Each structure stands twice: as structure tokens, then as C-alpha cells.
Amino acid sequence: MKPRRLASIIVKEFIHIKRDRPSLIIAVLMPIFLLLLFGYAVNTDVENVTSVVLDHSKSQQSRELVANFANSGYFNFMYYVNNRAAIHDLFAQGEAKAALVIPPDYAQQLHRNETPQVLLLIDGSDPTVARTILSAGQLIGRVASLEVTQKFVSGKGIKVEDLPGIDVRSRIWYNPNLESIRFNLPGLIGLILQNITVMLTAFALVRERERGTIEQLVVTPIKPAELIIGKLVPYIIIGFCDFLLVLVVGTYWFRVPIAGSVPLLIGLASIFLVCALAVGIFFSTVARTQLQAMQMALVFIMPSFLLSGFVFPRETMPLVIQWVGAIVPLTYFLKILRALILKGAEFRHLTGDITALTVFTILVIAMATARFRKHLD
Amino acid sequence: MKYSIEVENLTKQFGTQKAVESLTFQVPVGTIFGLLGPNGSGKSTTIRMLCGVIRPSAGTGKVLGLDIVQQAEEAKEHIGYMSQRFSLYEDLTVMENLRFFAGVYGLSRQVADQRIRELLTITNVIGWENNLTHTLSGGLKQRLALACALLHRPKLLVLDEPTAGVDPVSRRIFWSIIQALAANGMSILVTTHYLDEAETCDLVGFIFKGRLISFGPPREIARAVGVDTLEEAFLTFVQEETGERIDLDLTALTAFAKR
Numbered sequence: 240m241k242p243r244r245l246a247s248i249i250v251k252e253f254i255h256i257k258r259d260r261p262s263l264i265i266a267v268l269m270p271i272f273l274l275l276l277f278g279y280a281v282n283t284d285v286e287n288v289t290s291v292v293l294d295h296s297k298s299q300q301s302r303e304l305v306a307n308f309a310n311s312g313y314f315n316f317m318y319y320v321n322n323r324a325a326i327h328d329l330f331a332q333g334e335a336k337a338a339l340v341i342p343p344d345y346a347q348q349l350h351r352n353e354t355p356q357v358l359l360l361i362d363g364s365d366p367t368v369a370r371t372i373l374s375a376g377q378l379i380g381r382v383a384s385l386e387v388t389q390k391f392v393s394g395k396g397i398k399v400e401d402l403p404g405i406d407v408r409s410r411i412w413y414n415p416n417l418e419s420i421r422f423n424l425p426g427l428i429g430l431i432l433q434n435i436t437v438m439l440t441a442f443a444l445v446r447e448r449e450r451g452t453i454e455q456l457v458v459t460p461i462k463p464a465e466l467i468i469g470k471l472v473p474y475i476i477i478g479f480c481d482f483l484l485v486l487v488v489g490t491y492w493f494r495v496p497i498a499g500s501v502p503l504l505i506g507l508a509s510i511f512l513v514c515a516l517a518v519g520i521f522f523s524t525v526a527r528t529q530l531q532a533m534q535m536a537l538v539f540i541m542p543s544f545l546l547s548g549f550v551f552p553r554e555t556m557p558l559v560i561q562w563v564g565a566i567v568p569l570t571y572f573l574k575i576l577r578a579l580i581l582k583g584a585e586f587r588h589l590t591g592d593i594t595a596l597t598v599f600t601i602l603v604i605a606m607a608t609a610r611f612r613k614h615l616d
Numbered sequence: 617m618k619y620s621i622e623v624e625n626l627t628k629q630f631g632t633q634k635a636v637e638s639l640t641f642q643v644p645v646g647t648i649f650g651l652l653g654p655n656g657s658g659k660s661t662t663i664r665m666l667c668g669v670i671r672p673s674a675g676t677g678k679v680l681g682l683d684i685v686q687q688a689e690e691a692k693e694h695i696g697y698m699s700q701r702f703s704l705y706e707d708l709t710v711m712e713n714l715r716f717f718a719g720v721y722g723l724s725r726q727v728a729d730q731r732i733r734e735l736l737t738i739t740n741v742i743g744w745e746n747n748l749t750h751t752l753s754g755g756l757k758q759r760l761a762l763a764c765a766l767l768h769r770p771k772l773l774v775l776d777e778p779t780a781g782v783d784p785v786s787r788r789i790f791w792s793i794i795q796a797l798a799a800n801g802m803s804i805l806v807t808t809h810y811l812d813e814a815e816t817c818d819l820v821g822f823i824f825k826g827r828l829i830s831f832g833p834p835r836e837i838a839r840a841v842g843v844d845t846l847e848e849a850f851l852t853f854v855q856e857e858t859g860e861r862i863d864l865d866l867t868a869l870t871a872f873a874k875r
Contacts, residue, residue, distance in 0.1 A: 247719025251708065258707045451703045455764075458667045458697040458774075459720045460689060 240465055248461075248469025252443065256473060265438050270431045270481045277423045278493055284419050285371035291318040291326050291338040298346035304357065307383050308339060313375040326360060336362040337372050352391055413498075413581045424489045425576035426549045431485055432508065433515045433569050434540055436478040440519025441532040443470050449528050463611065471516055478512050498583030507579070507593065511572045514600035517607045518568075524610040543569045568603075571596040617681040620645045620772050620803030621666060625675035628661050635661040637826040638675065643819060648794065648804040650817035650834075652850065658826040659807045660700065663776055666805070668692055680771050680803075693721070696770030698761045700777045706750035710741060710760055713749055714767065721768035728767070735763040740789065755786025762793065773797065775806040779813065791816065811847040822850065824857055 256262045290308075294301050308314045314337060318329055329335040340358035342348075348355035359376040363369040389399040414421040447453040456466065486504075489495045497504065518539065526532035545551065546564035553564055564570050571592040578584035578592075586593070619642045626639040636658040643649040651659050664670045666679050668688030677684040682691040704713045711732070718728035736742045739759040744752060752760065758778060765773060775794070779787045791813060798804050798818075806817070814820050815834050822830040822837075830837055830853060834846045841849045 241722050243722050243724070244720055247716050250719075251705070251712070251716045254708055254712055255705075450706065451699075451701045452705055453703075454699045454701065455697070455703040455717075456720075457669045458692060458695065458699075459717070460692045460722075461720055462689075 240462070240468075244461060244465055245469045245472075248466065249472045252470055252473040255443070255446070256439075256477070259442075262439060262442060265435055266477045266481070269435060270484055273427060273431055274485060274488055277427050278420060281419070281423065284417065285368050286312050287315040288313060288337055288368065288372050289317050289335045290314045291320055291329055291335045292316050293320050293323065293326060293338060293340045295343040296341045296345035300346040300349055301341045304341065304345075304383055305339060308376070308379055311375060311379050313372055313379075314339075330360075330362050336365075336368060337376070349387065420493050421495050421581060422577070424485075424493055424495045425580040426547075426573050428482060428485045428489070428508075428580075429511065429547075429569055429572045429576050430544065430549055432478055432482050432512060433543065433572075434536075435481055436474055436512060436515035437519045437522070437539060438533070438536045439474045439477065440471065440516050441522040441526065441536050442529050443474065444520060444523035445526050445529050445532045467520065467611070471520075474516060474519075475512060478515070479508075482508055482512070495580065497580050499579035499585065503586060504576075504579050507572070507575055507589075507596070510593075510596055510600055511568065514568050514596065514603055517600065517603040521603060521607040521610060524607065543567045546570070547573050549573060568596060568599040571599070617645060619643055619678070619681075620647070621649065621677070621679055621805065623666075623675065623677040626662070626665060626672050626677050627674040628658075628665060628670065629673040634826050636665070636672075636823075639823070639828050640675075641821055641828060641831050643803070643805070645803050646798060646801045647818035648798045648806065648816070650814040650820040651805065651807045651823060652811070652814055652820055652846075653807075653823035654854070657823050659823055660776060661826075662823065663774055663805070663807065667695055667697055667774060693768070694771045696765035696768065696773040698758075698765045698773075698775045698778055700780065702757050702761060704749055704757070704761055704764060707748065709746050709748055710752070711745040713760065713764060717764045718767050723768065731767055731769075732763075735766055738766075739763045739793065755782050755789075758782050758786060758790065762790070766797075770802070772803045772805065775804065777807050777809065779808065779810060787813070811845070811850060815846050820846065822853055824853065829853055829857065 256266060292305055294305065305316060309316055316339075318325075318335055320326060320329070323340075326335075326338045326340075330338070338360040340360060342355055342357070345355045345357070357380065359373075359380070361369050361373055361376075385399070392399055392402065411417065447456065486497070490497060519536075522532055522535040522539070526535055542563065543549075546553070546556070546560060547567050547569040548564070549569070553561055553570070556564065574592045575584075575589050575596070578589060621643040622641075624640050626636060627634065628636040639662060651662065653659050661670070665672050666677060666684060668679075668684055668691055671685055679691045680694050682688075682694075684691065705716070708716065714732045714735070715728065718732065723731065736745065739762055741756060741760050741763060744756060744760075749757065749760065762775075762778070765775075773794075779790055782790065787810075794804055794806070795816070806813075808814055817834060819832065820830075820834050820837065821828055830840075830849070832840075838844060838846055838849045841852050843849050843852060
């Protein structure tokens, strides 16, 4: 392996990237675009849900209940209506997603120390939103109910604390405010690293064949290893720069600190990078044109996007789909990223996923090399 | 080393198809050897075997005294190759292409710069250094490809249909360069369709359906067949081999056109 020869290939490859607009866009604009998209646009945090009040009671007490719901931050009462039909209309138009219906004798029932029934109607078409406001609504209701109980028993000279019961306290670790960016950002690092390297490497090698330039290279003393390494180095550099970009923007702009060891993170990212490069090489040995390479890359990227647990939790998927997800290397890297960045996981916590990732990497490299060798002949 | 190319029973089989069958010939060092034959006759396959790109199915071959299987990598250091299809990087400038190939052949920066300057002058590509290669005309591209093939001062220059689709002026320039190179001791292997070009070769070999059907200096080949030019000789060979008539019976055509 001659350094001079390797350097020439690397320089040439950088010139190609510089002059090829699609490559440049993938290398530079895609990470920025994905960061903005998942940093700002894709926000699964449910709050301020536009809601309706149908208050038949129109009492001091009913207004207090509405205020309790509003103060939680989950409900934003934009509409006050007088009948059920109006709620249906607002739901159908998509103007509101929740409605609080308070019965006419709400205040009187409270007064008589009875238990009035209040109805929380929820538009369940989006399960994520529905689930969140359902549990929020139930919790608010229970707290309001407790207040009523408290008032009742204190009238009898009993302190509510003295009543028997179970007190479940909860504490949320790693992401106490349940911000979705904290969950998305580590995944995004893996996704960006994968997409960019797979696409760019798949293009790079196919380009030589599509344009016939491989003809000239095979008669030169270039060794296949030199060609492959020389062509990959630029993409390793680009992949790493993009990785660091997302890491820095994530830490300092989106304020997702890295709880675990940064050297370990970089080390594991390198393994994943090698794996993604090998996938790209493999595609380039199968594809005949850059268009085909692009299509293959997409066929690979789409399922890895959906099945790796990047958007949807893998635990709730049917078993068969989970198996398919288990052959996507990104799945393991995502688990590693989330554990390391959010939970400060150490090497010993991650051995299973690291082993899986390493095995995949070795497997893909073996496949790519076998294809590549055969292919040159 | 007496011969630039020597092959014995060189054969290449793709599946059941014999692309090249038992080629045996020797080409002395410092000569221009023209490999002639119609499309699909096995010229490119022969060249690819000689350049060490594909392995022969049977037979042996030596290029510059080096075995084409055992010492292929070593031989590549001394072979300059220009393919049929333009295969330099269209999105690189002339200079970037030259620098790249200089690096590929392991030339140091100073040596590379020196040779690039010389070759730009020799091939008359001067003034185009910073143009993107895809903006060049066919003739210029061809000369640039030649410059790239000469950067490492090869002992054997292999040209696969170098002048196909090139204008007559560029063709003339091209051939004067080739002849000057041969005159200074470089061995040249060229394939061509233009038989007037082949006439200027020191040696020619006719290859047809993978077999060598004639080999020798152009004059002698024509004389042996009893014709004046290589072109006539070539047509005679094809007619003998296929039994196909090349001077068409024009009565049917005339009748057809008159209707």
C-alpha cells in the first residue's frame, strides 16, 4: 500500500464530492435538515391541547374545576359551548381534541356531599395525544376529588393524612420533563450517521463503473484494497464530521448533555460507521447505476427508520416485525446511543448490544468483500 | 528481453463460448503491432488478458518478459493503457486528471509536475489545464487520455481503438506521436478499424472469431494474398472464413430502389 497512491485517490474523491451536487447535499444539508426537523418539527410532547367546555352547572364550583384542568398546562380551553352537538362539530373540524362536560347539578351534588359525574370527552384518532390527555385528565380529576374529600373529612375533625391508603410516589429518571428531543436526539445521531455513509459510499463506487472510469483503474497498479480504502476515507471523514456536528448541536443548542463516556461513544460510533460503510460498499457491488444504488439505499433506510425503534417503540411491535428489526444494525446502535447519552450507561451495561453490533459489522464486511472480489474479476 | 509480447496457445473461454482461441505470436520490442479484426472478434479480450485484467483460461503469455498471470501486477507498472471508451474523470479538470494518474503510478510531486508539463506540450493539450474534462472535444480528450497513459513512461503502450470517432486532423497528430514514441524504443499494441492506419504498423495480426488468421508485416500479408492493400487482404480473409460475399449483388437493390 503506497501512501502517495492512497493520497491521490482521497484527493480525487473529495473533488468528486465537491463537484457532485447530490453528494454535497447529502453530506452537508441532510444532517442540518434532520436536526431541525427532529429538533423542532417532530415534537411528540402533548401540551396545550385545544379543548371545549360544556358547563351546564355554570357555578363557582364548576368554574374552579375548569381552572384546575386549565392550570395543568395540558388543556387550553378555547371554546365554551352550550350543547353536545357543538362539541361534535368542533371535534370533526379538528378545532378541538378534548371536551369537559359538567352536569347541571354539579354544584348541588357537591353541596349534598354526593359524587357528581364529570365527563371528559377525547378525540382518540391520534392515540399519542389521546393517551396523554386521558391520563392527565384522570389525574387532575383525582386531585380535585381528593380536595373535596379533604374538605369533607376535615369538617368531621379527621385529617386526610390520617386516612388509610397507598401513596404511590413516582420519580422519572434520565428525562424528568419528558422532553421528546432528549429521546430523539441520540437516535438522530445514529440515523444521520447511517444514512449519509450508506448513501455516499453506495454512490461512490458505482460511479466509477457507471462512467467507465473503472476500465482505466484496473490496468493501473492500484490494488483493490488501496482503491476501497482511498475511496472510503473521505466518507469516513464526512461521516465523522456530521456525527460531531450533531453531537455538538445536540449538547449545546438542544441541551441534551452526554451522561456517559464520550470516548466510549466515539469508539462505538466508529464501529457503526464501519458497518454503514460496508453496507454501502455491498450495495455498490450489486447496483449497476447510481440510480439503482440510491433505490437500494432507500430500501435499506426506510425499514431501519421504522423498525429500529427510532420513531416507534420496538416493544409494542408484533414479534415477526421485531425479528426483522433485529437484523437492522441501527437497532443496536440506537439502544447504545440512548443508554450512553441519556442514562450514562457504561461498557458493562452495553455488552449485549455491542456484541450484536460488532457481529453485524463483521458479517457485512465479509459479505461486501466477498462480493467485491468476485465483482472485479 | 527480445519480445514485448509473446503468447502461446492463449485462450479465453466465457461459459461455453470461446472468445479467444489458441493465440500464438511474438512481437519484437520497439515495434508498432496492430491487432485487427471485426467487432466481437476477441481483440479487447486479448488486450484485457495481456494487461492482466482477466486471466486466460488456457495457454501462457508474457508481456515485457513478465508472465501475464504470475507477474501481472509488476507488468502493470510498465504498461500504459488507453481504452476504447474515454475513461478519465469527466468532472475533474485536465490538470486534476493528470495529477491523479501521476499519483496512481507513484510519481513524486516534482517528477509529476515535470512530466505533466512535457506531456501537455507533446500531446498539444496546453492551454486547457484548468478546463473540466467533459468540456473538451473528442480529439482533445483522446490526447489527454494518451498523456495520462504516458505519465509513467511505460515500456509498452496499449491502445484500444484510440482513433474511433476522432476527426482526421487529431488522428494524424495522434499517429505521429505514436510513431515518434516507437522510433524511440517504446513498444506499441494498437487495435483499430481503420486499415489505412494499420498499414503504417510494423506488424499486424488479423483476428477473426477468436482465432489468429494472419500475422506479419502489412506488405507481406498483402503480397501473400496477392492483393495491393491491407484492406483488400482483410476482405479476402473474411470472405474465405465466412463464405460471405462482400461485393453485393446490386441487381436486386436497383430493382428495389427503382420501384
